[in-house]
Amino acid sequence: MRTNRLLPLAAAAALLLSACGGGESVDTGGGGGGGDDVLIAAVSAEPDQFDPHVTNAYASFQVLENVYDTLVVPSAEDLTMQPSLAESWTTSPDGLSWTFTLRDGVPFHDGSEFDSADVVYSFNRIIDEELTNAYRFATVSDVTAPDPRTVVVTLTEPTPNLLAQIGSFKGMAIVSENAAEEFDLQSEANGTGPFRLESSDANATVLTAFDEHWGGAPSIDGVEFRYITEPTAALTALRNGEIQWTDNVPPQNVADLEGDDEVELGSVTSVEYFYMSMNYAVPPFDNRDVRRAIATAVDREEVTQAARFGAAQPNQTAIPQGSPWYLDYAPFTPDQEAARQLLEQAGVQTPITMGLMVTDESPETVAAAQVIASQLEPIGIDVEIQEEDLATWLDRQSEGEFDAFMLSWIGNIDPADFYENQHLSTGGSNYQGYSNPQVDDLLSRAATEPDQAARKALYDQAAQLVVDDVSYLYLYNPDEVQAWAPGLTGYQVRADAAIDFQNVELP
Template sequence: MRLLAALLAAVVVFASTACAPGRRVDLGQDSGNLVAAISGEPDQLDPQKTSAYFSFEVLENVFDTLVEPGADLVMRPALAQSWETSADQLVWTFHLRPGVTFHDGSPLRAADVVYSYRRIIDGKLANADKFSAVTDVSAPDDHTVRLTVAHPTPNLLTNLGGFKGMAIVQRRNVEDGQIATHPIGTGPFSFVSQKSGDSLVLRANPRYWGGAPRIPGVTFRFISETSTALSALQAGEIDWTDAVPAQRVSQLRNDDSVHLAVEPSNDYWYLALNTARPPWNDVRVRQAVAYALDRSSIVQATSYGTAQANQLAIPQGNPWFTPYNRYGHNLDKARQLLQQAGAAPKTMDLLVTSEYPQTVTAAQVIAANLEPLGIGVTIRTVDFATWLDEQNSGHFDMLMMGWLGNIDPDDFYYAQHHTGGTSNAQKFSDPRVDALLDAGRTETDQQARKDDYARAATLIADEVSYIYLYNPAVLQAWTPNLTGYEARRDKAIRFRSAVLHAGGDRP
């Protein structure tokens, strides 16, 4: 009875505080933290093995890279404070910052960087292709890392600094298996705990090389419904979210209770047809599907006009942008191509995931677009982990997904469309594309390199390795009490400089 009475008392206290409008309840270890709502839970905590954006949102605050992109996406010092290249551009020497420590207090040494890179290379992890030109990684001393490349590599810094999969990890943390449940990095925040299906807590790292954060920590809450996340922000229950309903953007522009960010992004959303399966292995059938799609309707349904329709990966405004407009909505052309191919597909399996709701929304429009061609689309909605398994096993006719965090043109094209690309799930292969993408990795003349990628991008679209749909905007919102944070084109979520000011109804 005493236990029951205590539980009832706790429920009464919780209800009386939780129902107070505009007030947030901070409990225990996350008291005073910045509370950030993201749309899904990290699939895992090993930064070199995950490919989920939800994981990167969290882990970019826990781990560092050797160099990192600034807001202008130009690579800047991070764990390496400086670097130089040899006259023949085949040897890159990086000098580590002195005094950097991991979260457990152990010092960062050059051997940790060598171990991190060798783990990616030898384990053939998702970003192994970033090291395709690297012939040797060594540590002449504790503070120096040396990379030798087989040929000039103009995008090496971008390869090392794009956070996805390139974090510097601690060898002991990996070898004892703890990285999966309690990752240890050198970043501005250290991992504290995770409650599956609910939240993940980080604590400020007082020894961070860039200066101790000005907030005690970050609590990431997993809220899949964008309307729920926005309501929580407006009620003062959370401080930041990137789960902003696109249909609310116009209204939010005039809402003084939140700060809204709408920024152009380098992300893109696409469809991929499985070229290992008939009839999708016939380029004319793939082109027919491309002509059948009404991109403007897809953009309106998924982003309420905040995204930019695009038939290539790289958006207008980016210096690597290439104009391309072959696939206007044209059902007659689509029927003609199917007739030329002697194909009359009746069904299509379209793989999407509930953890990226825009794929589910777009699938409905796509199904309606293909119906006049006699193609009945079966929309298969799965969780993201299953989506990855199905993609990797080639168990799909067509899938929809986005590619995030792109900076260099190599990021937009190589892994996805080179015959040996690590993310070429659609099994596309064209020797002309391979040659151009290989050339882009070695060409040091900027204009010649731009020409290579423009030709490659055009072939990729002509041959329908991907059907590009649109470049989304970065949509984020936060309390006016939060300063020192900025929404970025590459969608990097960095809370290292964030400041939460007292005010309003915050406790």
Template structure:
């Protein structure tokens, strides 16, 4: 009797102290875990667990407090004053305060190679008012500024860690978030552990968070079906019925904020020739791509703003496929027999099929596409350096429209992979940034888009859905339109 009681007690104690682990299957290995240098959606899935931001967004895309508890705006929209959360510590034990905020914003503005410079370009000065108050002075009114701070530009890294590791902070990330970094094995796993001293008492609920890259859709799904992973993002469109039909799984599907399409490098042949860009763009059939590749889950695009965005303008038509126009453009420039180019993409069945569809469509006009597959980090590096001709690469989207167009289409923008520059477009985008009236901004964006459609540095093709598959044992996972999974309140049954 005594021994049976002891065995039962040990079993109960074991259950009470068992480590709860959530494993997440991603479609790529995150290239960079330093928010200043990160430029990939898949990075953000991990970054949002390690780093808190000054502000966040909720399920209705409203701005909510995070490390900043309140804020005020003055001087005609050029001065922002933030009150900061007190008693917060970075994972290395150092204090979070106004000096840390100034360090982070200054670093994002000045670090060589920073991908945040464009987002924070309107910032003139960051001032420490007192230990828990910081003031940001802008050069001009910048209506998207608070939304900018809900993403990587607002993520706070430990100043001590940044000084210690320098560029190697990406391999030793230190924030204030609900999970702390433990280890990383490239192309295999990233392990995070519960932050026992998290400022939100009683959170997070789970002990360990593991991210694993599965570029192959079938492998990613197999791991979810077997229970080897708890959640996957994304689910391939062909696998939606399989996830819906599994009694142990939930499928979450909702419109994304982003866009997908094809970058055309205007700085080198063949796409330094506008007519050739126009010719290729005219071969693309968006409705067919949605139906054949994405099984009706995508929305054909007329630009970077999805339907539902306050900047979406239905009066801008979705471009229709026009093979005769493509042939006419080729003839006008002495390429009547067509031309060839290399299209960069990453491995995986969906992107391979998509690239092949582009290839078949273009071939009807005599345009020959060679498909080259490279690892995702390599794709980002090559497009950043303009070391490519054309590339399949999109954007996960931002709640404010500026985040979907400004840095992509302005001269010298850090996300302007085409090397495109049109001063008229720059002027329109800068005017849009300076007004808070969305009707005025929408009109300015539409005017800019008509120029961009004519110049074709990028072929906007579709807006994807966010497709997430998860074990029904997982609860407490908010579904935010940015598609980023936030595990601070997640639990395992």
């Protein structure tokens, strides 16, 4: 359920001012932008790159959401898929062919005109180069362009969630034909979105309005994303008028901030989930009983309170309560004695040392890790918390250089988004090395099942196995909380955490 509340700050003013220097201006960095019609937005991390088909960093997608378009897009209200670059589509009776009719007269930022060749190039680039989201095309056998305004996607088997696969987030963005050859997509962009990428450095990323956007010119001249890692600093900058928007709201202050009319708050139940995962290639975490011992020792209520101060729902599965795909399954009850017995059953010697990799660009993972460390110590597991910058964290994850890690998944809509890429044996983001043939079978069958009730039953079975095996140790679903200056209009907080500034008007 979505709620809109005023973000009340008076009760926490003394805390924030003492934390940020007695109410004096906070140096938020950044250059450029800052004009009357430029939105200054504070985010917690710097983008790692701008290639939508390669990056998997949320900091990058915060920017790319405003730069690129997809064929279809989730609605802000309920995340159902709506037309975007495709204005309509049809499916064949056997479900093996989808035909998309494209919008006419859509320009890219470089002035070239969008057509079906760009879609074919974008999708084939992801497939042929086996890029981050290639798994979303697992059932696609061909992508063709019969004419400039038509794209046909041919499937090997029915794929009822194809729209979510190709449109749920900007990792499936349409780039111009031959963009990877004509642009350095790590640092440049050529999209069809409402803003164009102007510049990016260690202080800020600057976008300028693209007045020729097919959906109409943005209401503002541009956006400057400034990187403010510390949430209290971001909130102070908002109060001081140095920024007009942030999603870096201190969760410890939210409950106490009701009633203040100086800042406006938006909050919505999020489809994001935080989790911990262990490396199956590193003993003793390859032992199921060891993983289950850790899952039994962890008290998610305590972790959630420490990390989010109540602004989240503890959950032992991925999908949040309120979703039609939610599964009420919680097999682990915090019990240190039962956890010790599982370690004995596993035949391992304690103490066990476990490195737990977190990123200092997500402070709540650090707070959660500290609580988990205190919960595991009594059962003989010594946790070494390893704080990394996000780029290093991603590199270590990709190389398998970890005992355990903690972070979150965002932008999930269809149940396949929550489970396939993470838990299929061949999943592109299965960095933990999980492999269960039964899970593979259930997820594969669910992906092609057209009946929603039957599809949910398959995902429920797979989710139970994933939880029981502790492929991921799920922790909680956070509230998506964002704050902005009073009088700013045209913005809506979304459950998928996508940030869309196209219709924003400044006070």
